[in-house]
Amino acid sequence: MNGVQILLIVGIGIAVSAVAGRKGFESGMVVVVLAAAASFIPGVPRLELDSELILALVIPPLLYSGARGATMSSFAANLRPIISLGVMLVVLTTGALGLISSWLLPGLGLAAAFLLGAVLAPPDTITTVSRGDEIGLPKRVTSILTGESLVNDAIALTLFSIALEAVNGHDATWAGGIKEFAFKAGVGLLIGGVLAVAALWLRKRLRNPTLETALILLVPFTAYLTAEELDASGILAVVMASFSVTANLTLDPKHQYPGGYRTRLQEEGVWQVLDFLLTTFVFAYIGLQLKFVLTDLADSDGLVRTLVAAGVLLAAAIVLRLVGVFGLFGRWTLRHRMIHRRADRDPRYRERLRQVEERQRQRGGEPLAPPSMKDTLLVGWTGMRGILTLAAASAIPQTTATGVPFPGRDAIQGIALIVTLGTLVIQGTTLGWLARVLKSDHTADRETAESMDLLGREIIASMPSTTDADFDAQRHALAVAVHEHRLDEETARRMIDAVDLRQAAERTRD
Incomplete structure (x- = not known):
C-alpha cells in the first residue's frame, strides 16, 4: 500500500461520512459497506498492511480516545453490570463461538477456533454510546455501555493474544491460560498507571500546549508498546492510562496549572480528528478486503463452508449477547x-x-437497582461488532512462528467481516427503532441533568469571571462539588469545558 492509496481511502471516507451524517446514518457502517462493494470494481488493487502495524498504531489511540469520555462515578455505580458484560460475557462468548467455530470449521484447529471466538466476542459499544442521545437510550444504558467498552476490548484482545500464542505452538492449558491472563492484566494495568503518573507530572512542567498535547498523544502508543514488550496486556495499559490521565487532568486540583485550559481545548479537537481518521481508515481498509478474501476462499474450495459458518456465527453472536445479558441481569434482579x-x-x-x-x-450515589426489562433488552440488542473485530482479524499474521501458513486466516478474516456487516445492518439500523418502540421514560434523566446543570451554572455565576485566577477558582469550585458528591462528573467536565472556552475568549479580547 502506498501513500497515495491511503490518502484516497481517507479522503473518500471523509466525503462518505459527510453524506451519511446528513442522512442520519452511522458513518462507519456506510463506509465499510461501500468499501466492501467497491472491492468488486475491476482493477481495484488489494491493500495489505503488516498485521502488527494495525494493533500497534490504530487500536491504542482509538481505545485511549474512547476511554476519555468515561467517568469514575458512572463506572463505579455500574460496576456490577460492567464486569458482567465486559468480562464474564466476553469470556463466555469467546468460548461458545470458539466451540461453534471448531465444529463448523474443523480444519481450523481448536486454538485458531478460539482465536476466531475472541475476534468476534467484543461488541463495539462505544459507537453506540456516541449516538446514545440520537437513538434515545436512557442514561443508565449509556453509562453501562461506556463502562463495558473500557473492559471488553481489553479482555477480548488479551484472550486473542493467548489464543495466538497457542496457534504458534506454545503450550496452552486452562490453568496456564488463567495464570497468563492474570499476569497480562495485572502488569498491563500497572504499566498504564505508572505512565499516567509520569505524564501528569511532566505535563504541567512543560507549560506549552503543543508540547503537552504531543506528550499525551504519545501516551497510548508508549503504554501499549511497553506492555507488549513485557508480554503484558497493552490494551489494558492504554485503558488505565487514559482513564487515569483524563480524570486527574479535569477534576483533580493538584493537576490544574496556569494555561492548562489552552491545552485541554486543543486536545479535544485533536482527539476528535484522530479518532475519526483512524476509524474511517480501518472501516474502509477492511471493507476493501472482501472481494480478495472471498476469492482466496473460493480458490481453496472453502467458500461455501465459510459463508455457512459466517451465517451461523452471526446468528450465534446476536443470540449469545441477548441470552447473556438477560441471564446476567436476570440473576442480578x-x-x-x-x-x-x-x-x-x-x-x-x-x-x-x-x-x-x-x-x-x-458517598454520592443512590443504591443501584437492577436494570429494567426495557434497559436489559436495549443492552442486549447493542451487539454490533465494529472496529476492534475488524482490526484484530486483519492483525492475524500470514504465517505462524514456525513459518507455515496461519490456519484458516482467510476464513477468519472473511467471517469477521461478514459478522461485522451483519450486526451493523441487523442491529445497527434497528436499535433506534427499538428504543422508540420501548418508549423508555427519560423523565428522571432529564430532571437529574437539569438540576445538575443548574447547580453547575450557579457555582460559576457566584464567582467573578475576569482574571485567570477567577477562572481557576471556578474550575476548582466545580471539582470540589464533585468530590463532595453534590455535582456529577459528567456535568462538571461539561462546565469546565465551558469555563475553558470563556477564558480563551477573554484572553483573545485582551
Missing part, C-alpha cells in the same frame, strides 16, 4: 428481590441493609 424479601422478614437484616444504603448515599 433475582438476587435483588431475595435480599429485599429477607429484609421484609428480618428486622435486623433490614437495618443492616438500610445502613449500607445510607453509607452509599453519603
Whole structure:
C-alpha cells in the first residue's frame, strides 16, 4: 500500500461520512459497506498492511480516545453490570463461538477456533454510546455501555493474544491460560498507571500546549508498546492510562496549572480528528478486503463452508449477547428481590441493609437497582461488532512462528467481516427503532441533568469571571462539588469545558 492509496481511502471516507451524517446514518457502517462493494470494481488493487502495524498504531489511540469520555462515578455505580458484560460475557462468548467455530470449521484447529471466538466476542459499544442521545437510550444504558467498552476490548484482545500464542505452538492449558491472563492484566494495568503518573507530572512542567498535547498523544502508543514488550496486556495499559490521565487532568486540583485550559481545548479537537481518521481508515481498509478474501476462499474450495459458518456465527453472536445479558441481569434482579424479601422478614437484616444504603448515599450515589426489562433488552440488542473485530482479524499474521501458513486466516478474516456487516445492518439500523418502540421514560434523566446543570451554572455565576485566577477558582469550585458528591462528573467536565472556552475568549479580547 502506498501513500497515495491511503490518502484516497481517507479522503473518500471523509466525503462518505459527510453524506451519511446528513442522512442520519452511522458513518462507519456506510463506509465499510461501500468499501466492501467497491472491492468488486475491476482493477481495484488489494491493500495489505503488516498485521502488527494495525494493533500497534490504530487500536491504542482509538481505545485511549474512547476511554476519555468515561467517568469514575458512572463506572463505579455500574460496576456490577460492567464486569458482567465486559468480562464474564466476553469470556463466555469467546468460548461458545470458539466451540461453534471448531465444529463448523474443523480444519481450523481448536486454538485458531478460539482465536476466531475472541475476534468476534467484543461488541463495539462505544459507537453506540456516541449516538446514545440520537437513538434515545436512557442514561443508565449509556453509562453501562461506556463502562463495558473500557473492559471488553481489553479482555477480548488479551484472550486473542493467548489464543495466538497457542496457534504458534506454545503450550496452552486452562490453568496456564488463567495464570497468563492474570499476569497480562495485572502488569498491563500497572504499566498504564505508572505512565499516567509520569505524564501528569511532566505535563504541567512543560507549560506549552503543543508540547503537552504531543506528550499525551504519545501516551497510548508508549503504554501499549511497553506492555507488549513485557508480554503484558497493552490494551489494558492504554485503558488505565487514559482513564487515569483524563480524570486527574479535569477534576483533580493538584493537576490544574496556569494555561492548562489552552491545552485541554486543543486536545479535544485533536482527539476528535484522530479518532475519526483512524476509524474511517480501518472501516474502509477492511471493507476493501472482501472481494480478495472471498476469492482466496473460493480458490481453496472453502467458500461455501465459510459463508455457512459466517451465517451461523452471526446468528450465534446476536443470540449469545441477548441470552447473556438477560441471564446476567436476570440473576442480578433475582438476587435483588431475595435480599429485599429477607429484609421484609428480618428486622435486623433490614437495618443492616438500610445502613449500607445510607453509607452509599453519603458517598454520592443512590443504591443501584437492577436494570429494567426495557434497559436489559436495549443492552442486549447493542451487539454490533465494529472496529476492534475488524482490526484484530486483519492483525492475524500470514504465517505462524514456525513459518507455515496461519490456519484458516482467510476464513477468519472473511467471517469477521461478514459478522461485522451483519450486526451493523441487523442491529445497527434497528436499535433506534427499538428504543422508540420501548418508549423508555427519560423523565428522571432529564430532571437529574437539569438540576445538575443548574447547580453547575450557579457555582460559576457566584464567582467573578475576569482574571485567570477567577477562572481557576471556578474550575476548582466545580471539582470540589464533585468530590463532595453534590455535582456529577459528567456535568462538571461539561462546565469546565465551558469555563475553558470563556477564558480563551477573554484572553483573545485582551
